[in-house]
Amino acid sequence: MASATSTPTPIPMLKPMPSALTFELIARCSTTKARAANLTLPHGPVQLPLFMPVATQASLKGLTPHQLEATGCRLCLNNTYHLGLKPGQEVLKAVGGAHKLQGWKHNILTDSGGFQMVSLLKLANITEEGVRFLSPHDGTPMLLTPEHSIDLQNTIGSDIIMQLDDVVITTSPDAARMREAMHRSIRWLDRCITAHANPTTQNLFCIIQGGLDLEMRAECCKEMVARDTPGIAIGGLSGGEAKDDYCRVVNTCTGLLPEMKPRYVMGIGYPEDLVVSVALGADMFDCVWPTRTARFGNAITAHGLLNIRHARYANDFGPVEEGCGCMCCRKKEDGGLGITKAFVHHLASKETVGAHLLTIHNVWYQLALMTSMREAIIEDRFPAFIKKFFDDYHGADKTKYPDWAIKALKMTQIRFENTSIRTPKRYQNSNPARKTLPIAYCHDHMIEEA
Amino acid sequence: MSISTTVQRSKELKELVFDIIKHADAALSSARIGKLSVAGRKDLETPNFFSLSSRGAVPHLTPDVISAHTQFGGVYMALEDFIERAGNATPPIMNCPGPFPLHTFAALPPSLITLLAPRRTPAVTAAVGNSNNAISIFTSNGFQTLSNKAYINYAEKLHPDIAVALADIPHGSVPGTKRVTKMADRTQGWLTELLSGRKEGKPAIFAPILSIDFLDQSEYINELADEFADDIDGLAFYDSNLLPDIPETTALSRLPKLSLDEPSSPRHILRQISLGMDLFTIPFVGFATDAGIALDFQFPRPSQEEGIVSKGTGSAPLPLGIDMWSTSHSTSLTPLSIGCPCYACRSHHRAFIQHLLSAKEMLGWALIQIHNYTTMSTFFHSIRESIRNKTFESDCEEFARAYESELPEKSGQGPRVRGYNFKSEGPVEQKKNKAPWLPLGGDDQVAQSVVPSDELAGKLEEMGVTEQADQ
Numbered sequence: 007m008a009s010a011t012s013t014p015t016p017i018p019m020l021k022p023m024p025s026a027l028t029f030e031l032i033a034r035c036s037t038t039k040a041r042a043a044n045l046t047l048p049h050g051p052v053q054l055p056l057f058m059p060v061a062t063q064a065s066l067k068g069l070t071p072h073q074l075e076a077t078g079c080r081l082c083l084n085n086t087y088h089l090g091l092k093p094g095q096e097v098l099k100a101v102g103g104a105h106k107l108q109g110w111k112h113n114i115l116t117d118s119g120g121f122q123m124v125s126l127l128k129l130a131n132i133t134e135e136g137v138r139f140l141s142p143h144d145g146t147p148m149l150l151t152p153e154h155s156i157d158l159q160n161t162i163g164s165d166i167i168m169q170l171d172d173v174v175i176t177t178s179p180d181a182a183r184m185r186e187a188m189h190r191s192i193r194w195l196d197r198c199i200t201a202h203a204n205p206t207t208q209n210l211f212c213i214i215q216g217g218l219d220l221e222m223r224a225e226c227c228k229e230m231v232a233r234d235t236p237g238i239a240i241g242g243l244s245g246g247e248a249k250d251d252y253c254r255v256v257n258t259c260t261g262l263l264p265e266m267k268p269r270y271v272m273g274i275g276y277p278e279d280l281v282v283s284v285a286l287g288a289d290m291f292d293c294v295w296p297t298r299t300a301r302f303g304n305a306i307t308a309h310g311l312l313n314i315r316h317a318r319y320a321n322d323f324g325p326v327e328e329g330c331g332c333m334c335c336r337k338k339e340d341g342g343l344g345i346t347k348a349f350v351h352h353l354a355s356k357e358t359v360g361a362h363l364l365t366i367h368n369v370w371y372q373l374a375l376m377t378s379m380r381e382a383i384i385e386d387r388f389p390a391f392i393k394k395f396f397d398d399y400h401g402a403d404k405t406k407y408p409d410w411a412i413k414a415l416k417m418t419q420i421r422f423e424n425t426s427i428r429t430p431k432r433y434q435n436s437n438p439a440r441k442t443l444p445i446a447y448c449h450d451h452m453i454e455e456a
Numbered sequence: 457m458s459i460s461t462t463v464q465r466s467k468e469l470k471e472l473v474f475d476i477i478k479h480a481d482a483a484l485s486s487a488r489i490g491k492l493s494v495a496g497r498k499d500l501e502t503p504n505f506f507s508l509s510s511r512g513a514v515p516h517l518t519p520d521v522i523s524a525h526t527q528f529g530g531v532y533m534a535l536e537d538f539i540e541r542a543g544n545a546t547p548p549i550m551n552c553p554g555p556f557p558l559h560t561f562a563a564l565p566p567s568l569i570t571l572l573a574p575r576r577t578p579a580v581t582a583a584v585g586n587s588n589n590a591i592s593i594f595t596s597n598g599f600q601t602l603s604n605k606a607y608i609n610y611a612e613k614l615h616p617d618i619a620v621a622l623a624d625i626p627h628g629s630v631p632g633t634k635r636v637t638k639m640a641d642r643t644q645g646w647l648t649e650l651l652s653g654r655k656e657g658k659p660a661i662f663a664p665i666l667s668i669d670f671l672d673q674s675e676y677i678n679e680l681a682d683e684f685a686d687d688i689d690g691l692a693f694y695d696s697n698l699l700p701d702i703p704e705t706t707a708l709s710r711l712p713k714l715s716l717d718e719p720s721s722p723r724h725i726l727r728q729i730s731l732g733m734d735l736f737t738i739p740f741v742g743f744a745t746d747a748g749i750a751l752d753f754q755f756p757r758p759s760q761e762e763g764i765v766s767k768g769t770g771s772a773p774l775p776l777g778i779d780m781w782s783t784s785h786s787t788s789l790t791p792l793s794i795g796c797p798c799y800a801c802r803s804h805h806r807a808f809i810q811h812l813l814s815a816k817e818m819l820g821w822a823l824i825q826i827h828n829y830t831t832m833s834t835f836f837h838s839i840r841e842s843i844r845n846k847t848f849e850s851d852c853e854e855f856a857r858a859y860e861s862e863l864p865e866k867s868g869q870g871p872r873v874r875g876y877n878f879k880s881e882g883p884v885e886q887k888k889n890k891a892p893w894l895p896l897g898g899d900d901q902v903a904q905s906v907v908p909s910d911e912l913a914g915k916l917e918e919m920g921v922t923e924q925a926d927q
Contacts, residue, residue: 064811068818070521071803093786093811100787101807109803320541320548333520343519343563348548352511352538352561356596358818358871359513366518 024205025236026165029266035388038418039260039287042383045268047165048207049105049113052081054268054289055379057280057372058115059297063088064108066369067297068362071110076333077369078377080112081165083292087119087150090158091141103163115292116164118155118198120171120213121241121272132172134190152197156210160203168239169198171213176247184217191215192229199233211270213241218251220258227262237268240288244273249410252279253286257417260287277306277375281395282411284379285388285418296372300364303354305347306371308398314347314364315354322347326363332370334363389420396422471495472618472660472689474712474734484849486699486732489840492529492712494617494660498567500529502712502734503843504836506571507829508742511537511596512562515742516822523565525799525826527833530569530617532737533558534576535602535610540595542606550613558614572616572659573692574607574623577716577737581628585635588642591622604646608653616659620692620716622646623664631668639666640673651687660689662714665702667695681705690735692716699731721862722753722776722835726852729839740863741832745824747866748813749777750792751831755838756851757858759795773860778806780824781868785810798830799823813868821871 026048033042043054059066059074060083066074074082084104093107101107104114120137130139136151152170159167171194172187174180195212202210212230216222230238240259243252256271263269268289274280275293283291296306303315307327312319314326323346325335336342345363353360382391392415400406404422412422473493480487490502507514507528514522514531538561539547554560558570575593582592583599590603604622611619624642631639647663654661663680666673680688685707693699696717702708714735719725725736744751753776778785778792791801792809800809800823812820842851873888 063815063817064808065815065817065819068516068822070799070819070822072524072799073518073520076520088815092815093807097786097807097811101789101805106789107808107811109808321551323551323553338563338566344560345519345563346552346561348552349512349561349563352548353513357511357513358516359518362518362818362822 023199023210023234023236026205026207026209027236027268029237029268031266033384033386035285035383036386037389038285038392038415038420039257040284040379040383040388040418041265041287041289042380043268043289045289047081047113047209049111049165050080052113053377053380055280055284055376055383056081056290057275057376058083058290058292059369059372060085060292060294061108061110062294063092064104067301067365068358069365069369071108073333073362073366074110074369075112077366078373079369081115082110082112084114084116084162084164085119085122086116086155086159086162086168087122089116089162090119095158095161098158098161103161105163113166114162114164115166116159116162116168117272118159118168118170118213119150120155120168120173134193136170152194153201156198156201157203160208163204164208166209166211166237167202168211169195169213169235171195171215171241173215173242173245174217176217176242176245176251178217181217181219184219185222188215188217188222188226192226195230195233195235199235209236211235211237211239213239213272214259215242216255217242218247218255220254223255223258224262227259231262231264237270237290238263239270239272241272243271244293249279249408250413253282253410253414253417256283256286256288257414263287275372277372278396278399278408278411280372280375281379281392282414284376284383285392285415285420296368297365300368301361303350303360303364304368305350305364306368308371308395309401310399312347314350316351319347319351322351326350326367327371330367330371331374332367334367392420393422471658474690474710476710477501478844480730480843480848481846485730487729487843487848488732488734489843490712490734492569492735494569496566497569497617498529500569501840503729503736503839504529504734505736505738505832506530506532506569508532508577508737508739509534509537509562510576512558512564514825516745516818516825519563519565521822521826522568526829528568528829530571531562531564532571532573532577533562533616534579535572535574535607535614536576536579536593536595536600539593539600539602539610540597542595543597543600550610556615558616569618570616571618571620571662571714572611572614573620573716574602575625575627578718578739579625579627585626586624586642588638589646591624604649608650611650611659612653612655618660618662618689620662620714621650621664623666623692623694625664625667625694636668636672639668640676643673644676644679647684647688651684654687661687662690662692662712663688664716665691665693665695665698667717670698670701677702681708685711690714693733696728696731696733699728699733722755722859723856723861725835726839726855729843730849730852738832741828742825743866744777744863745821745828746870748780748820748824748868748870749864749866750780750809750824751777751828751863752793753777753831753835753855753859755835756842756847756854774858776859776863779864779867780806780809780820781813783810783814792824792827793831796827796830797834798827800827800830816871818871 028046030044031041032044045052045054058081059079062085064084130137136149138149141148155170171191174184174187212235214226214230216226260269270290271283271288273293274283274291275295280291305312305314305326326347327335334343334345338344350360350363382388396407471494474490476488476490478489492500492502509531538549541547549557549561552561580594584592586592590601593600593602607622624639643664681703690712692714694716696715712734715728715733716737718739720740785806788806790806804823809820809823842848
């Protein structure tokens, strides 16, 4: 087995890779790099740009598949790492895959389990062959290799599967380790491609690594694009890096990626991040934040995050968000449930039904945000959309616009009037311990209660 | 004015009408079929049950799931779930707009009947007893007192379809002889106060029957029969054993009878129905769901498919539920109950539900709750059919032969226990919830030392990622 070196990986002589998807570019924003596309997957079409809610353990936090479908979701995420532990590969094989396990008729994307190495496992040991770690359930030793990961994802039967990558936290100062991880991810991609048993029914996506070093990212893009996977992910981000750095990486990568393939930025889900990332040319996103924050009693709205547990909502008999089209917010006369903030406040952190209701609302909000971006791109009014979005999100107070977003949007030729870039305070970490906390708590790493 | 026109008139004025449709064979049983009609709600055929709510929500089920996947006709609401702020402000539910604040606040489907009672069932034992004009209640902020005046005000403003009058019930403790004499007096006084202040017969009132000997409350019950019978709309039994003692006057026997007696098994329900009970609240449905037990019984006998499956076990009585924690279900693609029409059984299988419980995913309990409520609805439907066919008594005997008498013991854990409905028992109490994740070994363990060695790695690779080695 090749040892970890920083020499460039030779591109192997690969036969053209089959693909189980079709990608149809519908529209391009004339100002930004945003695009609208149709992606047809084995379990039906989805429209890009797209947000994918995370059903970590084959269930979206208390919602029935029927309820998830009603939010408009047609592609959700499962975590390979979690499904590998519970119910385990044998059960998945016997049941016939994750679709059958959870009664979900639409598409599923599974990650490779690589991210959990960073987020969950302090005691992981990464070598060229794979990742050795202790089961978080009972402490027994386990080994995850690219072959195992793909085998497991083949058994899961997800429509999009991810390569196993070597993830190093982006803020790591160790450039040599970062380079090693990037090259190892390329070598592991080759092993994943070789191991992939169902290329005509499952789409393997590669994952661009390289930390915050743009040259390393460019090198990784070049190598991985040459391997011609059906889709491409930008990985290793949302691990606590400054948003400026994040935007530079996404912008660099999307500039180097082929136009006719879907681009998936892993672990992104804050509304502002989604809008900026779409402007930077990314198509697909996932994040546990919308569903997790729902269980903490927070509602995402066009006017920012509302902590419904706050006493000010105890007597608020309006919907969670005025004008929202979700099942909870719509009035009874319009076929909705007529849920009020007061009722959610009454239930929050006392009955799980409160969490379920906010989960429905938050997933709906995220999907509706993506749909409205898509419409704006198709009608070529995306820059106006972005301005309206930031205006609403910050209560028309331009001084509250985050600097990183202003800078990133400048890269895409969007300028806000009357804004100036200040010394970034919001993302300055005075406390060094905070640096290890992810900005977006991006992957579900334990079973949490509402 | 003749008696019949008085009855007719009071019926028109009442929000709630109860018609007795059919009696079982009177010589054998007091079981009966009735119809409960509330203006604006779906009619409810009895015998039937109300689901229990916690803080206005049926546990695990959002209102859209209730509409789409359950058939129960009403919801029991405990006032103590809504008034934790009563001490220093108006409870928010009292500010809820609309003609039916209780319904609107809880976003209940309009077809469901609401039943308001002062306390949850089962209720937490109060630290201090009740007084002459108030009872102790347990809110999410701790114990409070609820006066009869306040309860009357709440019942009037919240506009439930039915309110159970305040009763002096010593939940959880055995009343002494002095207390027993007071219980009936207090309850009678509170009921008098409630009825005299009621406007236009709203809401419908169920008079409580106390959980003490008939003789100790005979004066109160006779008063109900003689004075209150036309003003009250039903009876709420805290002890179903009192049913045979209720005077058989026309005015009382036409009233719907609600059980707040916490039946522990289907057999108890059947017994109460044969004594003449019409409506139930059934805490064991929720207990079974939280324990991961899928109810699995049909009245009076298992369906044919199940009969075939169970042949192997001979004539031993069948269990009333299936423990879904058991790993024996982990690859089973069969529904919870064969032939069950519920959403969980139509759309999912045992393997998924077992996985969800084991992964502690909230959907697991939601699906079992849907199934368990459907099982109860089917059970009551079959009971009504049986009474209609005049086979109820023999069907009960057959049911007793076919099934075990009590629900199976729980083996798995429930969802996280929430503090506000479980009173602390004392200073050295064990944690209610086990920590789901613990550090491996001690804190001082060195990371490298527990990572498997190189030699082991090869072996592990052969075993695959999901295999776990004993070390």
